[in-house]
Amino acid sequence: MAERAKYTMRDVARLAGVSTSTVSAVINESVVVSPKRKERVLAAMSALDYQPDAIARSLKTGRSNAIGVIVPDITNAFYPEVIRGVEVAAQAAGYSVLLCDSSEDRAIEERHLTALFSRRVDGVILACCVNSRATEQIARRNIPVIFIDRLPPSRAVYSVCTDNVAAGQLAAEHLLGLGHKRIGMLAGHMGLSPHHDRLEGFRKAMQEAHLPILDEYLIAGNVQVEDGVEAGHRLLGLPTPPTAILASNNKLLLGVLQAVEERNISIPKDLSVLGFDDYLWNMHFSPGLTAVAQLTGDIGRKSFELLHQLIQNPPTDDTAPTHMLIPAELRIRNSTARR
Amino acid sequence: MAERAKYTMRDVARLAGVSTSTVSAVINESVVVSPKRKERVLAAMSALDYQPDAIARSLKTGRSNAIGVIVPDITNAFYPEVIRGVEVAAQAAGYSVLLCDSSEDRAIEERHLTALFSRRVDGVILACCVNSRATEQIARRNIPVIFIDRLPPSRAVYSVCTDNVAAGQLAAEHLLGLGHKRIGMLAGHMGLSPHHDRLEGFRKAMQEAHLPILDEYLIAGNVQVEDGVEAGHRLLGLPTPPTAILASNNKLLLGVLQAVEERNISIPKDLSVLGFDDYLWNMHFSPGLTAVAQLTGDIGRKSFELLHQLIQNPPTDDTAPTHMLIPAELRIRNSTARR
DNA sequence: CAATATTATCGTAACGTTTCGCTTGACAGC
DNA sequence: GCTGTCAAGCGAAACGTTACGATAATATTG
Numbered sequence: 001m002a003e004r005a006k007y008t009m010r011d012v013a014r015l016a017g018v019s020t021s022t023v024s025a026v027i028n029e030s031v032v033v034s035p036k037r038k039e040r041v042l043a044a045m046s047a048l049d050y051q052p053d054a055i056a057r058s059l060k061t062g063r064s065n066a067i068g069v070i071v072p073d074i075t076n077a078f079y080p081e082v083i084r085g086v087e088v089a090a091q092a093a094g095y096s097v098l099l100c101d102s103s104e105d106r107a108i109e110e111r112h113l114t115a116l117f118s119r120r121v122d123g124v125i126l127a128c129c130v131n132s133r134a135t136e137q138i139a140r141r142n143i144p145v146i147f148i149d150r151l152p153p154s155r156a157v158y159s160v161c162t163d164n165v166a167a168g169q170l171a172a173e174h175l176l177g178l179g180h181k182r183i184g185m186l187a188g189h190m191g192l193s194p195h196h197d198r199l200e201g202f203r204k205a206m207q208e209a210h211l212p213i214l215d216e217y218l219i220a221g222n223v224q225v226e227d228g229v230e231a232g233h234r235l236l237g238l239p240t241p242p243t244a245i246l247a248s249n250n251k252l253l254l255g256v257l258q259a260v261e262e263r264n265i266s267i268p269k270d271l272s273v274l275g276f277d278d279y280l281w282n283m284h285f286s287p288g289l290t291a292v293a294q295l296t297g298d299i300g301r302k303s304f305e306l307l308h309q310l311i312q313n314p315p316t317d318d319t320a321p322t323h324m325l326i327p328a329e330l331r332i333r334n335s336t337a338r339r
Numbered sequence: 340m341a342e343r344a345k346y347t348m349r350d351v352a353r354l355a356g357v358s359t360s361t362v363s364a365v366i367n368e369s370v371v372v373s374p375k376r377k378e379r380v381l382a383a384m385s386a387l388d389y390q391p392d393a394i395a396r397s398l399k400t401g402r403s404n405a406i407g408v409i410v411p412d413i414t415n416a417f418y419p420e421v422i423r424g425v426e427v428a429a430q431a432a433g434y435s436v437l438l439c440d441s442s443e444d445r446a447i448e449e450r451h452l453t454a455l456f457s458r459r460v461d462g463v464i465l466a467c468c469v470n471s472r473a474t475e476q477i478a479r480r481n482i483p484v485i486f487i488d489r490l491p492p493s494r495a496v497y498s499v500c501t502d503n504v505a506a507g508q509l510a511a512e513h514l515l516g517l518g519h520k521r522i523g524m525l526a527g528h529m530g531l532s533p534h535h536d537r538l539e540g541f542r543k544a545m546q547e548a549h550l551p552i553l554d555e556y557l558i559a560g561n562v563q564v565e566d567g568v569e570a571g572h573r574l575l576g577l578p579t580p581p582t583a584i585l586a587s588n589n590k591l592l593l594g595v596l597q598a599v600e601e602r603n604i605s606i607p608k609d610l611s612v613l614g615f616d617d618y619l620w621n622m623h624f625s626p627g628l629t630a631v632a633q634l635t636g637d638i639g640r641k642s643f644e645l646l647h648q649l650i651q652n653p654p655t656d657d658t659a660p661t662h663m664l665i666p667a668e669l670r671i672r673n674s675t676a677r678r
Numbered sequence: 679c680a681a682t683a684t685t686a687t688c689g690t691a692a693c694g695t696t697t698c699g700c701t702t703g704a705c706a707g708c
Numbered sequence: 709g710c711t712g713t714c715a716a717g718c719g720a721a722a723c724g725t726t727a728c729g730a731t732a733a734t735a736t737t738g
Contacts, residue, residue: 006481008724019688024726034686049479054458055397056724059693064394066437066458074419074426084413087440091447096454098405099438101426108430115435119393119405140388142345225619254623261625280564281620284593286600347694358718363696373716395694398723 007048016044027052058120066096067307068116068124072104077250077279078296079127082148085300086125093308095122104129113137123307128152130191144310146303151193158310158321160303162294164194167328168201168246171274171292174330175244176209179339180272184217184235184242186228186252195223195248198276202246217242228255236263236271243339244272250279253289268337278331288333298326346387355383366391397459405435406646407455407463411443416589416618417635418466421487424639425464432647434461443468452476462646467491469530483649485642490532497649497660499642501633503533506667507540507585510613510631513669514583515548518678519611523556523574523581525567525591534562534587537615541585556581567594575602575610582678583611589618592628607676617670627672637665 013020018037025031026041033041044050058064069086071079083099090097098121100112109129114137116124123144128134132152138145147159175183185202188195199220206213216238219231228247232255235242247253253275257267265271267287275282278293302324315321352359357376364370365380372380383389397403408425410418422438429436437460439451448468453476455463462483467473471491477484486498514522524541527534538559545552555577558570567586571594574581586592592614596606604610606626614621617632641663654660 010724020725021688021690021727022686025687028726030726032686037687051453051457053398053724054454055394055403056693057726058394059392059398059695060724060726062693069438074423075416077414077416077419080413080416080419083438084440087413087438088442091439091451096458097438099408099422099426099436100430101423103427112430114390115393118390119435251619254620257623279620280590281593281618284596285624349694359695360697360718360720361716364717367696369696371716376717392694395723396696398694398725399696401723 007050009050009052011048012041012044012050015048016040062120063122064120065094066098066119066121067304068098068100068112068119068121069126070100070102070109070112070116070124071127072102072109072129074099074101078149078277078294081296082127082300082303085297085302086304087300089301089304089308093304095304095308102129106131106133109134110137117141117143122311125303125307130189142314144307144314146307146310148299148303149194155193155323156321158306158323160299160306160324160326162194162299162328163325164197164328165201165204166325167276167292167294168198168203169205170201170328170330171198171246171276172202172205174290174332175246175272175274175336176205176211178244178272178336180242180244181211181339182214182217182240182242183244183246185219185246186231186248186256187218187220188223188248188252190220192223194276195220198248223249223251225251225255225258228252229258230255232256232259233263236260236265242271244274244336247273247275250275250277257285267335272336272339274336276328282331283333285335287335290333290336291331293329293331295326295329302326346389348389348391350387351380351383351389354387355379401459403459403461404433405437405458405460406643407437407439407451407458407460408465409439409441409448409451409455409463410466411441411448411468413438413440417488417616417633420635421466421639421642424636424641425643426639428640428643428647432643434643434647441468445470445472448473449476456480456482461650464642464646469528481653483646483653485646485649487638487642488533494532494662495660497645497662499638499645499663499665501533501638501667502664503536503667504540504543505664506615506631506633507537507542508544509540509667509669510537510585510615511541511544513629513671514585514611514613514675515544515550517583517611517675519581519583520550520678521553521556521579521581522583522585524558524585525570525587525595526557526559527562527587527591529559531562533615534559537587562588562590564590564594564597567591568597569594571595571598572602575599575604581610583613583675586612586614589614589616589621596624606674611675611678613675615667621670622672624674626674629672629675630670632668632670634665634668641665 009020009023013023022033023041025033026038087097102109106129125146125148127149135152135154147157151159187199190196245256247256256273267273275291278291282289282291348359348362352362361372362380364372365377426436441448445468464485464487466488474491474493486496488500490498526538529535584595586595595612614630617630621628621630
């Protein structure tokens with residue numbers, strides 16, 4: 001009984017009494033085939049439980065119907081949500097997804113790209129790592145690539161990102177609207193475009209409110225929980241500490257919360273805090289955490305759609321790449337309050 | 340400049356003045372080739388920036404060096420951690436990962452399996468959905484499949500899972516050790532083996548402590564946050580409510596926490612709570628949440644290792660499949676206290 | 679009814695590798 | 709110098725598809 005069902009188009013053709021071309025025609029509906037024959041072919045196919053070999057097809061057609069997705073760290077809850085958006089859209093369009101994790105390491109990212117190209121993926125969705133050199137590698141091939149979330153040093157690429165400048169502004173304006181004037185920010189890693197842009201949005205909002213940004217209220221650097229703890233203590237230990245803190249990602253926010261806990265400060269009475277990215281558990285903290293949410297599913301879905309479009313309709317070399325901006329959404333809970 | 344670097348083995352062979360067989364031999368180190376020629380071939384390869392075509396190779400060799408991974412919901416934080424373990428191990432062994440999300444839907448799961456088989460993956464790692472019929476589909480092929488996290492109705496498959504019976508027991512014994520006697524459990528979905536097994540472990544521990552399990556303390560059914568809220572209220576509204584609650588997954592736990600919040604009950608003074616799965620933010624809640632952690636990275640890594648072994652060394656039909664159990668780990672924080 | 683247009687189907691040559699049997703040339707033994 | 713051995717390298721045939729030109733069968737026209 002353990003026969004391996006490994007039939008080829010030839011077997012189907014023989015059983016149906018037609019040529020392989022006809023079987024192929026039936027499968028791909030590429031040319032019209034008479035109803036009686038079509039019937040026979042379909043019957044033969046299901047009798048043998050025949051599945052076309054995607055590998056052979058790819059070799060012949062030059063298209064793999066697969067795309068690559070590279071993210072720097074899939075355990076960062078942001079990416080699975082994006083990936084799900086990509087996956088669902090890809091699946092609906094008949095594409096498979098090759099997933100790669102670069103561990104925020106340039107060399108690994110490059111290896112993944114090489115492997116994906118070697119597998120002849122039809123396109124790539126890339127959340128590049130810090131100091132990525134991916135653009136150089138991509139320039140040598142002729143495969144469409146969409147950058148998501150993060151932009152490479154040269155921003156001249158197709159991209160789908162949250163409008164982080166607007167997001168930073170939105171966050172700051174929320175706090176300003178609540179009467180805060182002394183606002184601190186854990187700005188994250190300036191080599192990462194989202195952090196860079198959020199800071200720019202923050203600056204813009206403060207400028208428009210004619211408020212200065214004190215140097216000591218701005219802490220940039222790393223992005224882990226411990227970094228948040230340290231920076232939180234630094235801000236809260238100042239002679240005149242800020243009345244509100246903006247944390248540029250969720251790990252920094254957790255760090256701030258820990259510092260707050262350790263100093264027995266009460267949120268939102270003594271301090272308002274606000275983070276970027278919004279996850280299920282944010283609303284289950286007490287108090288619930290106010291956050292600027294990214295529409296992760298949309299980023300995923302739209303980046304696939306853009307990629308798909310590029311695959312079907314390759315751009316000429318002189319068309320400028322598209323930048324798609326996804327709006328961010330303020331979700332007000334109880335960690336921010338009137339000053 | 341926009342030349343597409345699309346060279347084949349023939350181009351390399353021509354440039355190096357050898358036959359394609361020799362190029363192939365150099366690449367695969369399959370047969371020995373003289374140093375001078377090897378040198379010439381390597382030079383030609385790098386001169387043309389040649390990359391072997393994985394598709395053509397697969398067609399010829401019958402091996403794709405790719406595996407499929409299917410999970411029911413990649414936004415459930417458990418799976419990304421597992422996937423990362425798989426990804427890293429796979430990458431190290433030269434395999435690529437095709438990721439699929441079944442949305443907990445049997446039909447989608449089946450479609451994904453079909454697509455993976457059609458792509459001739461060398462193996463599959465599968466966290467199957469409720470009432471999965473995957474086993475039937477797999478039986479017809481001859482491709483190794485490892486079930487992870489969840490077992491299908493017929494448990495006669497290769498699997499890598501947390502030892503959930505032990506985990507349930509561990510959780511219950513921790514509470515019993517703290518002096519709790521009235522322990523409630525949100526047992527989750529009995530059609531899912533982890534939940535089923537955790538309940539069994541809980542039962543075992545209670546039995547060994549010679550304590551009864553009251554019917555009204557046991558709530559099984561769904562697994563979402565809202566289900567947790569409702570069940571939490573039901574337990575806490577009892578004339579004699581439990582002094583401790585076990586939640587069989589993290590969403591149910593969040594639900595319980597919400598119910599607790601709404602009833603102004605204090606953890607751990609009035610109630611101890613304990614969940615399964617442990618995530619970054621668990622320790623940042625106040626109080627920090629005690630949990631039985633699964634070693635997600637290990638599950639991923641070991642499932643790939645087992646799969647790899649099966650790929651290289653296909654089992655004969657009469658060898659019984661292996662079940663690998665990964666231990667769980669109790670992480671004590673402040674949501675559980677002495678009664 | 680011959681000549682032509684229209685289908686429906688088929689045979690065959692790729693796609694870029696790997697594999698395997700065969701040739702070639704060098705060299706040792708007699 | 710002749711044969712026999714042995715490496716090293718080569719040519720050609722696959723792997724399972726698709727696509728294209730050719731062909732056979734049928735329908736349409738003057």
